[in-house]
Amino acid sequence: MCDEIIEQKIDITTSVMNKNDLFAAENRGFLKGKGIYTLNLISSPGAGKTTVLESMAHYFGSRMAVIEGDIQTRRDAERIEKAGCQAWQIETGGACHLDAHAVKHAMDQMELDSDILELLAIENVGNLICPSGYDLGENLRIGLLSVPEGDDKILKYPSLFSTINVLVINKMDLLPHLDFDVDRAIEECRSLNPDVLVFTVSAKTGEGMEEFCDFVESNYS
């Protein structure tokens, strides 16, 4: 038997997000090559992500495609298709977020015709925590907060609201009925994230949606 002491400690030094980040970079390059601008839409369940996308579908029409992330069902993809856009449903089967590999896999199966498409919107799984750590290859990360959720949510979920480029406050039509302080929400978001841009909308009534869509379009046109 060998008496020599074998070094038992083995260096790994690898970022756990490395694999996701590589796929995200690949997605970003692929979409850039096709001239498609990409959004990652994150919110809690029920904040109105799909309704915002339906409203955007009226503005962008077939120029926009949507990847829907949900634990289960094709319901959201069906709503988007009905609104006139190509949609691909990812059913995560339990995972609480989308990752860049799942998005790549979806894109591989979609028909992303760069002659028609300008915009790819990815609706993440409804969750304010887990999606924040996963770069999907998007150009713009949008955090959606709705009036019924309360104006104090931003500081409770800093890992998301500190990493978004745009804050969209939705369901503004409910403002007269609820104690939501818009200025407080914006101020607290800016305290974590000084460069964040803010839009106030009601996807249901259409209030503020044209301004928001104009802004999205101005980023790539």
Next chain:
Amino acid sequence: MHELSLAHDMTRIIGNVLGRKVHLDRVNITVGPLSGISPESLRFCFTEIAKIEGFGEPELVINQTRAKLICLDCDTEYEAEDFYQGCPDCGSLSRKILSGREFTVDSVELEEGED
């Protein structure tokens, strides 16, 4: 509970580097305070996943770092343990994050008899 996915990713990384599955004595990782990861939740998930994936029952040693930030109002560089710790000089939360989101598998230690 994305810690479950992350625990899977950790065992995949370790398996790739080692080229095989062996029983581990210890796994050393670094988790930044702005990474959005709950260390205790990760420990719970990793313990189970490591066992299922054939790496035995290693101790997970978590090096919890402090975030490095620079105040955008008064340029003070400071360290923080979470998102809510503002600038020690002026109290502002407006800052640029220099580090704190890191999450790495640093090294593993093999169980005696494994080589």
